[in-house]
Amino acid sequence: MEDVGDLVAAARTETGLDDFGEDTFREGLERLVRALRTEARLNSVGEYSVRAVIVRLLKNRLRIEDWYRRHPQTDEEPIERPLVGLGLPRTGSTALAALLGEDPRARSLRLWEAVEPCPPPATVIGPDQRIAAAEETVRLQHEVAPRMAALVPSSATGPYECHDLMGLDFKSHFFQAFAHIPSYSTWLVGADLTPTYRYERRALKLLQWGEERRPWRLKSPTHLLFLDHLDRAFPDARFVMTHRDPAEVIVSVADLYSVLGGMFSDDVDPRYLGALNIEQWAVGMRRALAFRAAGNEHRFFDLDFRAIQRDPIAAVRSLYAWLGEPVTPEFEAGMARWWRENAESREPNVHPDPATFGIDPEQVRPLFADYSERAARWIARDPAGKP
Template sequence: MSAPQDIIIDDMAQPRLTPAIIAAREGPADFDENMGVDEILSRASAMTGGLSDFGEDTGFRERLAVVLQSLAEDEGLTRGGRITIIDHAIRVMANRLRIEDLVKRHPEILDIEIEKPLIIAGLPRSGTTHLVNWLARDERLRSLTLWESEEPVPSAPPPPPGEPDPRALRSAEFWGHFESMLPHMAAMHGMDAASIHEDNELLYMDLNCYSWEFQTRIPRWIDHYFAHDRTPSYLYEKKVLQVLTWFRGPNRWILKSPQHMENLAPLKAAFPDATLVITHRDPVAVLRSLTTMLGYSDRIRRDPTDPQGLARHWADRIERLLHACLDQRDVWGPDQSIDILFHEYMADQEGMMRRVYELAGLPLTPEAERALLGYLDENPRHALGRVIYDLEGVFGVDVAALRDRFRFYYNRFPVKLEN
């Protein structure tokens, strides 16, 4: 196998803008980027042919109002960046309407058991995406594709047998356009419509997903998020999983999201019989990777891009996430949870797989083992290139000071410090 190609992004602070990126920064001319909560919900209703029942209000209207206020306060966000988030809010509220309508017509959905899910948590860029896509090769586990997470309930009758789902085609078209503007994204975090995705997209439907934060800088929203109990939103996610299981089983899920790491108690309340796997990686290495990925895509949504402000924001955010993780870690006992150190996982992936299966009480059949080991052969690390990071130079971070801030985490989890 040839050595991976090095990828150096040398225009982070002053990006070279293509016509497609310039157009994305501006967004559609006929879109009202200043719409409020009522108009967003009205547009979602119109998308679903007039459905109006959003189900129990677990605070999602208030959270939407806080998001909109926070967007207005983010002066560096481009018009197109703001439109992307508002359009996303309309879409997930339309999803919510379809979910409530389906459950109303088929109340037996709420009787479906979500049996002993296998849930992966961990910092962004700590191996969780690789792990969930890998273990999802075991067909005894139900997993969530990207396109399915974006539109859980179809808006039209299913296609004829053998024909692709229109939802998958829409997702592939959207992310294909995104990656054509940002060709290095595939080497950092590819968005293949058929790949296995994070279940935090399901939390979007209760408007309590921290993924808003990857697209903008909204401290007001973050404070609101931490000030309120997220358990009702995790229970709503469970409802969406029941809907998805009704369409297609099995009912034992494999799920993953970095957001779970700061929601261990709500996660346990919603899924008390789950097996929890937490990946742990040097948060400095996480910040190197995350800031590069987000800084690269910020050329679409921020003007100026402000790499140093991005690094400060995410250093604060990761510190807050890690404190929440440590505060709640003991909610999960050793009979249901395992902590995996990233460097140990990378050194012995097969061994880690066997430990996870043993903890989950899931027999490793010959068929499952062949599928899982085959995935490793097909997906070597850095297959699409190795991104070269410069946290100190490009993002202006004092790494020694950052390690001091994260000392509380290093003292609990002996992750390998990465240069």
């Protein structure tokens, strides 16, 4: 892995641009690259792929700043009352985001535009070449790691998590899924992500520039760890939180990290991945409980994983009743179509034995006992949010 100076120079050379904007991204980039150089056990595919991700993010940041320089009025775009999906990973939030993405009156962050946000989609005449490029990336990913289709169903044009937009500030969880970088992981949990979320807001303004304004639907489990920071950038955000047995969740997410890491390294440590996820999500849940208890309960709507699986459209209807927004016939038809098509093509998903990751479910559950007790009450509320 090259040093930071070489990576920055590569991004500048490939774009012909120079201005990265505020330098809040520098510490994360430097810590990430240092960890990749000294701790990661990347194979040749990993070296190439992770470098490409870093340079892509730097190029995206350069292009965003260039757009704002030429179109400063973009900063006047309002981002009002976004709905943010969160919860422990593997709790049905990906399926929920896909269902919400069928609402023509709302705006999701789509995979292809998260990967390359600039120029704004509304400015492109004719087919957008970024879509075809993202479709090919998804196809190759599933070809190289077939289990990814079962673990994380994805579509180039479907809703995507906030990881890439957070990566523009180089404070994003997805780096640790690519590589063994414990020093970066430890630093990230204690970092201030306020600038990260403010830059995500900057990117969202650009993405909606020139479009009819619709409320954003965003999503990432990572937000659990940084709700205080997210709140500073999106003070009017509302949240939909998905719930599932934490012991099942930890095994599933460790398995996901193992599959992703196995694409980029020939030396994946499953027990480290188990311990990392237990520690980080326990911290994240404690922080989320504290945020909710600090006068923010009214901003949350809760959905049980089993309810989504049992009757996904009813689950979304209850959420929209809480939002005070209609589920139009077009929206409902789109959800029914998505669920039917994905249920028919969904791959079987069997995880390894928890012991593979050094996980004892009966030792995990006590770490999340406060959360589990509160979650049972939250999901028993009616659509108006009342007990």
